[in-house]
Amino acid sequence: MRDEELYEGIDDTQSLTQKYLGLSLTKFLMLLIVVLASGVYIGILLYGTNSLEVLLGLQDYEEYLQSEINRLRTQNAELQKEYFELKEISAK
DSSP states (O other): OHHHHHHHTSOTTSOHHHHHTSOOHHHHHHHHHHHHHHHHHHHHHHHSHHHHHHHHHHHHHHHHHHHHHHHHHHHHHHHHHHHHHHHHHHHO
16 A cells, blocks of 8 residues: 555656656657757858858959959059159140
């Protein structure tokens, strides 16, 4: 009789997730799905082909801008030289 009284006080209706995590099985599965989906999404953002394509595109654009800067500097130097030559001629 004593053992039966002890077992009556124990609640066997709780699932494992309720016992150890305090969550119902459905809430635990929903949380697990959200965490896995978030992990996959962040992984694709960081390491996916799209981010690699963007990085390579930005590197190409940076090279283009550097060459454009050099071209414009050269053109500016030539135009300034021409301007000062014309200014010297008109001053005489």
